Amino acid sequence: MPYRVPSRAELQDGTARMTSISIQSVSKSYGAVSVLKGLDLAIGDGEFVSFLGPSGCGKSTLLFCIAGLEEITQGRIMFDDRDVSGLAPRDRNIALVFQDYALYPHMSVRDNLAFPLRQQKVADGLVRKQVDWAAGLLGLEPLLDRSPAELSGGQRQRVAVGRAIVRNPAALLMDEPLSNLDASLRVKTRTEIKRLQRALKTTVVFVTHDQEEAMVLSDRVAVMNDGVLQQFAEPMTIYRQPANLFVAGFIGSPQMNFLAGPDVPGGQGSNRIVGVRPFDLSPAGATGDGFRLTGELALIEPAGPVHYLDVQVGETMIKGTCADPSGLAPGAAMTLEAPGHCLHVFDRDTGLRLAT
Numbered sequence: 001m002p003y004r005v006p007s008r009a010e011l012q013d014g015t016a017r018m019t020s021i022s023i024q025s026v027s028k029s030y031g032a033v034s035v036l037k038g039l040d041l042a043i044g045d046g047e048f049v050s051f052l053g054p055s056g057c058g059k060s061t062l063l064f065c066i067a068g069l070e071e072i073t074q075g076r077i078m079f080d081d082r083d084v085s086g087l088a089p090r091d092r093n094i095a096l097v098f099q100d101y102a103l104y105p106h107m108s109v110r111d112n113l114a115f116p117l118r119q120q121k122v123a124d125g126l127v128r129k130q131v132d133w134a135a136g137l138l139g140l141e142p143l144l145d146r147s148p149a150e151l152s153g154g155q156r157q158r159v160a161v162g163r164a165i166v167r168n169p170a171a172l173l174m175d176e177p178l179s180n181l182d183a184s185l186r187v188k189t190r191t192e193i194k195r196l197q198r199a200l201k202t203t204v205v206f207v208t209h210d211q212e213e214a215m216v217l218s219d220r221v222a223v224m225n226d227g228v229l230q231q232f233a234e235p236m237t238i239y240r241q242p243a244n245l246f247v248a249g250f251i252g253s254p255q256m257n258f259l260a261g262p263d264v265p266g267g268q269g270s271n272r273i274v275g276v277r278p279f280d281l282s283p284a285g286a287t288g289d290g291f292r293l294t295g296e297l298a299l300i301e302p303a304g305p306v307h308y309l310d311v312q313v314g315e316t317m318i319k320g321t322c323a324d325p326s327g328l329a330p331g332a333a334m335t336l337e338a339p340g341h342c343l344h345v346f347d348r349d350t351g352l353r354l355a356t
């Protein structure tokens with residue numbers, strides 16, 4: 001039995017679009033190759049969740065499983081309290097936005113926006129109303145009679161989003177939708193997407209390999225590696241309390257420093273790895289009871305709001321930051337200090353975060 005398609009009345013007042021998504025012990029294999037390995041995730045109604053991880057870790061595959069474009073090998077996927085695991089994509093009432101926007105090139109913007117509604121055989125008057133609503137929301141009114149070829153990359157992206165939301169989907173699934181845009185447009189467009197989602201309160205699942213994009217957009221981020229969920233939490237929880245070494249190294253730029261073995265002060269022979277973020281590590285003052293590392297200053301890198309300081313500590317090159325590097329010179333001895341509460345301690349064998 002198909003997932004409920006919204007009635008015309010619901011389309012008009014927008015009440016059809018609330019859905020929670022529950023992914024339960026989902027595995028996916030292609031032949032002998034296991035791509036998703038027993039994932040559990042509960043995405044709330046109206047929540048903005050990102051799937052974040054390196055290329056090839058299974059983000060798109062999981063998104064396609066939610067959409068019904070890929071069949072799952074094990075487990076089940078629930079929309080609210082309905083098992084949709086066996087349903088065809090068209091029966092799930094979700095909308096997808098891909099990296100290549102796949103607009104119909106021979107249709108105007110207006111007809112591109114109207115297409116999903118026409119397919120649903122929605123009456124002309126309501127099609128017009130919904131298209132005007134989406135166009136207004138996304139600032140597309142002046143472009144309605146153009147063809148996709150006459151649009152910029154950012155405008156095409158907005159039309160793709162408009163086409164996805166025009167029929168009030170229960171959930172909006174986006175697979176790296178910003179990666180074809182240049183850097184400044186990406187930042188502008190992601191802000192638009194976040195504002196749009198706040199206004200619509202639609203459940204959004206957003207796939208990206210860009211940790212900053214995931215952090216700024218999401219209510220919660222699901223960090224994945226090699227088909228396994230690493231951590232699912234609010235952005236600042238993932239930043240401040242990464243659950244394991246993988247998450248610690250993947251989140252934050254520049255990357256967290258890691259010290260092992262003899263380079264951990266007092267940590268000789270220990271099975272602990274200590275992590276500290278460059279932004280928590282700055283030149284030590286005359287007094288202080290923080291975590292200190294001493295080495296030779298190798299390089300000063302100006303980066304605008306801060307300068308990065310590369311300090312050779314034993315075998316490890318450590319990156320710290322400072323606002324004003326005057327008086328510092330490469331080749332000199334340098335002590336960096338971080339407040340004790342900024343240290344992250346991990347078990348070297350399991351990679352898991354240890355209580356500090």
Ligand code: ADP
Nearest residue numbers: 030033035053054055056057058059060061062
């Ligand atoms: P991501 O979106 O995180 O970059 P994908 O979900 O696209 O990763 O792919 C995850 C893994 O599954 C990759 O190793 C990829 O090669 C593999 N894969 C994806 N689709 C297929 C397929 N149709 N057949 C075999 N392997 C596939």
Ligand code: MG
Nearest residue numbers: 059060061175
């Ligand atoms: Mg992908």
